[in-house]
Amino acid sequence: MFAQLVDGIFWDIALWVFALGVLWRILSIFRVRNKPDYSVPRGSGLVGAIGANLRRFMPRAEMVSRTRLHVVAGYLFHLGLFALLLFAAPHVLFIEEQTGLGWTPMPYWAFIVAAQLAFIGLLLLWIHRVMHPVTRLISDADDHIAAILTFVVMLTGCMALIEEFDGLRVLHRFMVELWLVYFPFSRLMHAFMFIPSRAFTGAWFGRRGVKA
Amino acid sequence: MSDRLTRGLEAMRAQMDTRVMSYMSSCVHCGICAEACLFYTETGDARYTPIYKTEPLRKLWRQEYTFWGKLAASMGLSSKLAEQDLADWEELVYDGCTMCSRCSLVCPMGIDIAYMIRKVKEGLAAAGFSPEGLVEAGKRAVEIGSPMGVTLKTLQATIRVQEKETGLVIPLDVAGADYLCLLSSGEVAGFPEFIGSLAKIFKATGVSWTLSSEYFEATNTGVQLGNSKMAATLVERVVAAAEKLQVKTVISPECGHAYSTIRWDAPNFIGRPLPFEVVHIMELLDELRSDGRLKTAGFADEKLSYHDPCNAGRRGGVLDQPRKLLNMVAPNFVELPETGAMNWCCGGGGGVSSNERADALRLKVFSAKKRQLDAVRPAALVTACSNCRHMLEDGLEENEMHDIELLGITELIADHLAEENS
Numbered sequence: 333m334f335a336q337l338v339d340g341i342f343w344d345i346a347l348w349v350f351a352l353g354v355l356w357r358i359l360s361i362f363r364v365r366n367k368p369d370y371s372v373p374r375g376s377g378l379v380g381a382i383g384a385n386l387r388r389f390m391p392r393a394e395m396v397s398r399t400r401l402h403v404v405a406g407y408l409f410h411l412g413l414f415a416l417l418l419f420a421a422p423h424v425l426f427i428e429e430q431t432g433l434g435w436t437p438m439p440y441w442a443f444i445v446a447a448q449l450a451f452i453g454l455l456l457l458w459i460h461r462v463m464h465p466v467t468r469l470i471s472d473a474d475d476h477i478a479a480i481l482t483f484v485v486m487l488t489g490c491m492a493l494i495e496e497f498d499g500l501r502v503l504h505r506f507m508v509e510l511w512l513v514y515f516p517f518s519r520l521m522h523a524f525m526f527i528p529s530r531a532f533t534g535a536w537f538g539r540r541g542v543k544a
Numbered sequence: 545m546s547d548r549l550t551r552g553l554e555a556m557r558a559q560m561d562t563r564v565m566s567y568m569s570s571c572v573h574c575g576i577c578a579e580a581c582l583f584y585t586e587t588g589d590a591r592y593t594p595i596y597k598t599e600p601l602r603k604l605w606r607q608e609y610t611f612w613g614k615l616a617a618s619m620g621l622s623s624k625l626a627e628q629d630l631a632d633w634e635e636l637v638y639d640g641c642t643m644c645s646r647c648s649l650v651c652p653m654g655i656d657i658a659y660m661i662r663k664v665k666e667g668l669a670a671a672g673f674s675p676e677g678l679v680e681a682g683k684r685a686v687e688i689g690s691p692m693g694v695t696l697k698t699l700q701a702t703i704r705v706q707e708k709e710t711g712l713v714i715p716l717d718v719a720g721a722d723y724l725c726l727l728s729s730g731e732v733a734g735f736p737e738f739i740g741s742l743a744k745i746f747k748a749t750g751v752s753w754t755l756s757s758e759y760f761e762a763t764n765t766g767v768q769l770g771n772s773k774m775a776a777t778l779v780e781r782v783v784a785a786a787e788k789l790q791v792k793t794v795i796s797p798e799c800g801h802a803y804s805t806i807r808w809d810a811p812n813f814i815g816r817p818l819p820f821e822v823v824h825i826m827e828l829l830d831e832l833r834s835d836g837r838l839k840t841a842g843f844a845d846e847k848l849s850y851h852d853p854c855n856a857g858r859r860g861g862v863l864d865q866p867r868k869l870l871n872m873v874a875p876n877f878v879e880l881p882e883t884g885a886m887n888w889c890c891g892g893g894g895g896v897s898s899n900e901r902a903d904a905l906r907l908k909v910f911s912a913k914k915r916q917l918d919a920v921r922p923a924a925l926v927t928a929c930s931n932c933r934h935m936l937e938d939g940l941e942e943n944e945m946h947d948i949e950l951l952g953i954t955e956l957i958a959d960h961l962a963e964e965n966s
Contacts, residue, residue, distance in 0.1 A: 360609075361565040370811035372821070374861055388654050391576075394886045395650050398579040406574075406652070465590040466575035474612070475573050517611040522653060525570035530654025532563045537649075537656075540808060541861035542885055544649055 353516025380538015412450025552671030639902035643894030665770020726762035741958035762802035768895025800853030846923035853929030892935030910939035
């Protein structure tokens with residue numbers, strides 16, 4: 333019964349909440365509008381916006397030694413997570429079933445490597461969050477809930493590899509559904525909002541002729 | 545709810561725009577901004593983390609603009625932004641931030657944190673939580689026309705001294721001149737030779753210029769205080785003076801925030817484009833150099849380094865021009881480490897220099913600048929901001945770095961003008 337709900341109505345609800353929630357969130361942000369900028373630009377805001385979106389993937393040279401942990405752990409987690417999300421064999425199969433689009437999944441050993449990298453990255457970031465005085469001070473419940481929920485989704489995903497127990501697959505899918513429902517109302521929205529944030533700042537500095 | 549809290553909240557609500565809401569929605573609380581802030585790196589105090597300084601604005605955003613925040617507030621599960629929050633953040637925002645924007649260049653989410661701190665200031669200022677020194681400077685700026693209380697008589701006396709020293713006429717209220725030059729009170733009071741240097745360079749290069757007796761102040765305390773209304777009032781005075789003299793271009797002097805204000809923020813304060821162009825004095829000198837009108841002779845042979853004023857460089861885009869000018873006269877020019885757009889602040893920007901309460905903290909965080917200087921150990925440090933120069937003087941004195949001379953770039957160029965110019 334629970335498995336049927338998870339595979340059926342719960343999944344549909346989660347997807348709708350995710351899609352409409354993200355849309356509502358983005359629209360509510362852009363509904364407010366910025367005031368016009370009457371200053372005469374020195375450089376292109378558009379070029380600045382695009383440049384900042386690309387440049388901010390890597391730290392500035394001056395910051396490398398001070399942000400090594402953030403960068404390494406951040407990339408381990410995100411690359412591992414995206415590899416699992418898009419190339420894990422069960423995910424590829426699932427996407428193919430849902431959309432008709434399929435591609436070559438990664439081999440089992442690559443899944444294990446990607447999962448371990450993602451776990452290491454996420455744990456390092458979370459340990460840093462609770463141990464470092466700065467992140468400890470500025471973090472709130474949302475940061476921890478988002479991290480723990482993501483961890484549980486990844487953990488149940490690994491557990492679901494034991495295909496003899498369908499309950500583990502159902503548990504994983506249920507956790508994904510919770511994650512999808514939580515996403516639009518949480519800090520997980522950074523996955524979308526980093527793009528306009530970088531663009532606004534890049535454009536602002538770009539108009540001044542500064543590469544941001 | 546008290547009146548002052550109401551005023552503060554209203555002022556902060558008025559600051560909510562797409563940028564702020566995007567920034568709030570993208571921050572992952574990674575803390576990287578702390579590593580770029582001299583108040584954190586030099587004190588180790590986590591409260592100086594730049595994004596933490598925006599906490600009042602974030603709290604307001606969360607309780608009024610987010611699903612969970614609104615839900616929690618409606619159920620009485622969250623504490624609302626209170627007057628005490630504003631009181632608690634006054635010191636962090638005004639004493640512990642120079643609005644240098646270094647943090648804004650390093651955030652992986654691309655958040656312009658200084659932009660948001662500026663908005664927090666609007667709320668604090670409206671609620672009356674601003675440092676006394678800065679409030680008084682603001683009053684003097686509005687009532688006298690100068691945050692330091694420099695009057696027209698003082699300017700006229702300074703002009704007379706400079707005319708005597710240079711043997712040149714310093715034009716005042718010349719209608720139809722090409723350029724109106726603004727001055728910062730810091731220059732008039734502390735570095736009057738800047739005015740004489742301008743006279744020498746403009747005479748040599750044939751630039752038609754003038755000062756205005758109507759309004760000469762370049763700085764804008766409204767910006768430092770976080771009072772947009774005051775900022776607009778002061779900008780309108782510049783506009784009126786420029787329009788009265790029918791100038792096409794206004795020159796921002798050697799002052800970082802004066803430049804970023806009049807060049808970039810001023811039109812937005814008054815809600816319309818400025819009726820004139822604005823150039824930083826470095827931009828104009830560099831233009832004269834590239835046109836072949838500005839020629840120098842001889843060199844300053846000692847090892848020179850350059851301190852980028854944050855608001856002229858990082859927030860203003862005047863980064864290459866001073867270097868091209870220095871290359872004309874300084875064969876031993878050496879860059880400081882972490883320079884240009886990532887230069888470390890002098891510690892006194894954003895109104896901190898007018899806030900006596902922050903003096904001890906300002907001198908403590910000068911250690912970032914000291915580290916840069918220790919790596920190069922120049923004989924002289926050149927800058928293009930009188931406020932930076934004052935702050936650097938203080939810092940060097942405090943750290944007994946008496947072997948480093950401080951120079952203004954305009955004076956350095958004026959001292960090396962070629963005979964053929966004239």
